[in-house]
Amino acid sequence: MNVFADIRALVMACLDTLETAGTLPGGLNRAAITVEPPRDAAHGDMATNAAMVLAKPAKMNPRAIAEALAAELAKDDRVTVAEVAGPGFLNMRLAADVWGGVIKAALTNADYGRSTLGQNKKMMVEYVSANPTGPLHVGHTRGAVFGDALASLLDYAGYDVTREYYINDGGAQVDVLARSVYLRYLEAHGQEVAFEDGTYPGDYLIPVGEALKDKVGDAYVGKGEQFWLEDVREYATEAMMSLIRDDLASLGIEMDNFYSEKGLYGSGRIEDAIQTLDQKGLIYRGTLEPPKGKLPEDWEPREQTLFKSTEYGDDVDRPVQKSDGAWTYFAPDIAYHYDKVERGFDALIDVFGADHGGYVKRMKAAVAALSDEKVPLDIKLTQLVKLYKNGEPFKMSKRAGTFVTLRDVVDQVGSDVTRFHMLTRKNDAPLDFDFDKVTEQSKDNPVFYVQYAHARINSVLRKAEVPVDDATLAGADLSLAAHEAELKVAKTLAEWPRLVEIAAKGHEPHRIAFYLYDLASDFHGLWNRGNDDTSLRFLQEGDKATTQAKIALIRAVQVVLASGLGILGVTPAEEMR
RNA sequence: GGUCCGUUAGCUCAGCUGGAUAGAGCGCUGCCCUCCGAAGGCAGAGGCCAGAGGUUCGAAUCCUCUACGGACCGCCA
Structure with missing residues (x-):
């Protein structure tokens, strides 16, 4: 059940009807049409820009299209109001039982929100891949958490995901x-x-x-x-x-596969990969221009074997062999990615630290060349983590061996807190990690806030004097929980499946974390309104039917919170201590 | 010199790949706490979305240039 997809389909069907009736010319490109919740809830539950997008190619007035479409949409039971606004927006209000349907969907299907977007396509997420020369440090931690959550997200969105670690044991x-x-x-x-x-x-x-x-x-x-x-x-x-x-x-991370760089040497696979490039005319002997800017002291031009990565958008061609004939680090990397392509993955994702940013173009070029541009490679860079303790920057020195390890972090604040906090920022923005703030039990701390919502719902379920199993709750009369504040929560729940797809498409697990925060916020807000307005309290003494409806709503919230936290790899808290 | 990323409220950051009056938390100001768990609640002030051009019905979002911050830039891995 995905309200947004349903309404989008409805809009398309109505456009078909208009075309058949001759109101609209046929064959218009509908790709740019969006069906979204408007930013301002006062505009309604759903809005579409269809009329504005189609106005130009149809050579019609946008408002005229909008009005025809509105009339058509209003025929559907789910749409209570369809009105034209502004330059040609079409705003819709949806019937209350549409939102009730969302709650029931969450209660009857523990996988509410799971998507088939990926169509079971084979997707590889390579992450961590730290050199096997010591324990993982904080920087790796972020990549680990990000990669793992991304993999889970893609799995949830219907991809067949493989998690892999590349062991740099050959250099x-x-x-x-x-x-x-x-x-x-x-x-x-x-x-x-x-x-x-x-x-x-x-x-x-x-x-x-x-x-x-x-x-x-x-x-x-x-x-x-x-x-x-x-x-x-x-x-x-x-x-x-x-x-x-x-x-x-x-951190609860389990790789499906560890792939050894060393295993590539002597296996002929590097030679194979380079030969494949050679057959495409992309390998040649040559000498590179000296790098601009600060020149290394001992620089001198040397002839090397080069990969013509500029053919695929790189800035300069890249050496695959050193002047003495040995492979560069890049060569086994090419072979490794060639291997990924040959293993039949439909899409590849690499998660690197920001210090590998210079590697992105050449790697993409290599994969594009090796797969004839059939296998997309997305490279996500995770930016630096800045550590703080008591608000003070926490210094670490690799030279002195006093770097902060992944273990230091997890031992101190726990896996759940580490994971959630590291996902509350976009991967390409630097992240502050304050040992004290992340464990603070207050509203300021998103980790706590979301966990608290889940635990708080548990508390209500325990106190309820009505049956609270999902099957019974799914049968509740949800018109008894249709106050504007309650509908707001249901509407947020309705966005969940759509959000999963947006996050999965963009390879952006942080969106899940932000969504969960919003959902928790809606829930806490509803709770707080019960302080003033007793009719909004979840437990209505002596009124089983109403209590059940309200509990159905918050139980649905809990189901989605648990799903979302599951994607992030965070254990939902049963109670707060 | 070049490449990539970033620049949104005093601070830390979202902003659903181009939509309507730009969002949250902190901080600030003012009220409120006998009540399902107040490890708080409600309300308010606060913005030239770094700057300048461009693209179109419409730009924080896309393109170009500029400024500032960060990462990286032979045969290191």
Whole structure:
């Protein structure tokens, strides 16, 4: 049940009728027609711009079209009033039982709002993909939460979603990791070691070094890298991935798949991908112009193998091979995305940190080239998280190893608060995260406000002296809960399915969080009006039928709150403590 | 020098891909709390949507330029 879709269909049907009757010319492009709730509720429940959009191509006066359409719309039982306003807007008021139908839909179908928009298309969301060189930090947390909520949202909107993590275990950084673990290993053997530049000094490697000692004894002590590097690298990477999996689990995130970069080397897949590009005439030997602005000290022109990404909108062509013939980081990335395309995904989404912004164009170019522009790739960048404590900026230094980890955050404020708060901002805007504010129990804190609404409804359900199972509530006479303030809540509920689709289309899970806040606000507002107007209280002593109708309304609110929180990965609170 | 993102109330931010008189919270001002849970409630003030052009019936939203802020910019990952 989606009121907006229903009314849109009605408008289209009425236009058909007008065309058949010859009132309107046929074959008009209707793509620009919208059927939306007007911003100002005083204008009605639903508005369409159809008359204005069609006026020009039909060579007719917009008001004339609007009036004809209004007459047609008014014939439908659901439309009580259809009137023309302003330059040609058509405003409609809908019958009260339309809103009652919304409440019943939510009560009889736990999946009210779930959409078939995605038509089961295969969609991959790649997120986190942090280097396996240490625990996840706050920056990763935002990407993790965003990617996970986006994946859930798309699933809810009817896509067949795969969540994947790309393990960058093929580059130089895992050698650095291995050397760092080796130092901890020596330390475990009682040696004094120094962590110089180019090593990871973090404490989290101490247990890894010790575990390595337990495993291989002193076999690697005093030996050159050629004896231990490969082995230690594998061991350390595995240990880091285990750490990362645990970090993700603490936020309730479970990947469907972990994809190893290293697995691409030696498999011929990189060569395949580059060859595919080559066959399209997109690979050549050449020398790049020096980068503008601050030039690296040791810059000199060198001939490399380049991908003609400029063919697909990039600013310069990008190297896939270094001057010594080794692959650049970009090459396995191309191969990885080629693999995604070959696995048959209909659309791809990558979630990157803002520092990878420079990567967007070339990656899109690669996917466009490899899929013959058939598989769209959307790249969502998550901006920085600024940490605060007691209102003061919270400094962290990666060099000193004092960065704030995902675990620090989750341990302190909990998974639910972390997730919800990080989704109360658009992904491409910076986010403030204040350890004190996010756990504050007040109206100022959206996390609390939404949770409180859910818990508060529970409280009413507990106190009710009438049956409150959904089946019974769905049979309530909802005309007993049709006060203007109650209808407002029902109207917000009616927007839920539409909002899900809007959020899914835009890949914008934050819209869910904002919607939930609005819904909670409507509910709390209704509650508060009960303070002055006792007829608006949910529990009407001695009047079972009315009580049931009102409870049906708020139970429907609870169902939608739970669905929305579910998408965000937040557990609905049963009670507040 | 270039690319990407941002700029909306004193502050923090929404704004449903072009709709009608621009929205919320905080803060501020004024009232209110015996009442299903007041970890509050109601009302009010507060805006040249960074600036200038353009596109059209109509622009915070789309295009161009400018200003400011952030991220990034060979063979690093």
